[in-house]
Amino acid sequence: MYDFAAFWDWAAFAVRWLHVITAMAWIGSSFYFIALDLGLRKAPDLPPGAHGEEWQVHGGGFYHIRKYLVAPEQMPEHLTWFKWESYTTWLSGAALLMIVYWVGGELYLIDANKADLALWQGIAISAASLTIGWLIYDFLCKSGLGERPTLLMVLLFVLLVIMGWGYNQIFTGRAMMLHLGAFTATIMTANVFFIIMPNQRIVVDDLKNGRTPDPKYGKIAKLRSTHNNYLTLPVVFLMLSNHYPLAFATEYNWIIASLVFLMGVTIRHYFNSMHAGNGKPNWTWMVTALLFIAIIWLSTAPMHQTLEEAEAKPLTPYEQKFAEADGFEEAHEIVLGRCSMCHAREPFWDGILWAPKGVLLETEADIARNAQAIYLQAGITHAMPPANITYMEDEDRMAIVTWFNSVN
Secondary structure (H helix, E strand, O other): OHHHHHHHHHHHHHHHHHHHHHHHHHHHHHHHHHHHHHOOEOOOOOOOOEEEEEEEEEOOEEEEEEEEOOOOOOOOOOOOOOOHHHHHHHHHHHHHHHHHHHHOHHHHOEOOOOOOOOHHHHHHHHHHHHHHHHHHHHHHHHOOHHHOHHHHHHHHHHHHHHHHHHHHOOEOHHHHHHHHHHHHHHHHHHHHHHHHHHHHHHHHHHHHOOOOOOOHHHHHHHHHHHHHHHHHHHHHHHHHHHHOHHHHOOOOHHHHHHHHHHHHHHHHHHHHHHHOOOOOOOHHHHHHHHHHHHHHHHOOOOOOOOHHHHHHOOOOHHHHHHHOOOOHHHHHHHHHHHOOOOOOOOOOOOOOOOOHHHOOOOOHHHHHHOHHHHHHHHHOOOOOOHHHOOOOOHHHHHHHHHHHHOOO
C-alpha cells in the first residue's frame, strides 16, 4: 500500500507535467498561427495564389512568411505539420483523467449526494460523454451552419452549458469542471484529427498528382481552427479550477463554468481584432470584468451539504474500510485538531472562505474518504499543515502513516 500510493502520486505528477508541457506547445502554436493569419498584409510582389505576407523579427533574425489560401503552384520539398502538440495534449490529458478520476473515482468522481451510482457506472459515463460533444458539434458544422459561424458558436455555447449542468447532476464539482474541460478539449483535438489534418492531406495529395486543389478544404479547416482558438482560454481555466474550491465547490459551479466560456470569447475577440488591424475593442475588457464580478458573486453561494447532513449520512464501503482500520481513532483526533479548522464546510481560519481544494476533514466519513491524501500530504510529507502552522508533531505523522498502512 505504501509503495503503491507514493508511486501512483508520482505517476499522476509525471503525466500532469507532460500534459502541461504539451498543452503549452499546442496553445502557443494555435495562438501564433491565428495572430499570423490575421496579420497578413497584401504586397505587390506576391506570387500567384499567395493571399498575404508578414515580416517578423525574433531571435536575432528576420522571417518572411507568405500564406497561400489553397496551395502554392508546386509542392515544397520540406513541409512542417502541426499536429502532435494537439494529439499529445489530449492523450496525456486522457491518461491523467484515468489516473485521478477513474482510479481515484471513489474520492474525486462520483458525488453520492447527487447520484447513487457505482464507480464503474461513473467511469462509463465519464468515458462515453467525451465523444458526445464532438458528434453533435461535427453534425452542426456539416449541417449548413458552417456558413453561419455566429449562430454555430451560440449553439456550441448552449451545448457546453447543458453538458456542464448535466455533469453537475452526477459528478463532484471538481470532476464536473475537469470533465467539461476534457469534453471541450476533445472537440478541439477531434477538429485537428478528423477535419483539419485530413483536409490538409487532400490538398497535398492534389498538388503531388498535378490536380488543382479545391479551396473548400482550407475554408473548412480555418473555421474549425478559429473555433479552437476561442475555446482555448476556457479549457485552461477549467483545467486549473481543481485548485480553487471557489470555482468548483460552490452551488452554481456549472454557471461559473458557463460564464468562463463567455470570458474566453471576449478576451480572444480583443486580441484577434487587434491582430487583424481592426482596432482595439476595449469594451471587451469591461464585459470581461463584469462577467468575472458575476463569477465572484456566484462563488459565495452556500455549500450543498451542511455538517449535520454529512454526519447523518452512512459511510460507503470505501470509507468504512478506513474508518474501521487500526489507528483510525487516533488519526481522526489528529486531523480534527490539526486540519479541520481550514478543511471545514465553514472554515474558521481567518482569510479562508472555502476548504482548500474543496477537501473536507470534519466527519469520520470525510477523513476516511481522504485517507490517501492525508497520508501523502501529512504523513510521509510535511506539505500539510502549511508551514506546520498547527504544530503537527512527528509522532502525529507516524500515527497517520501507521493507520493508512494498516489497510491491506
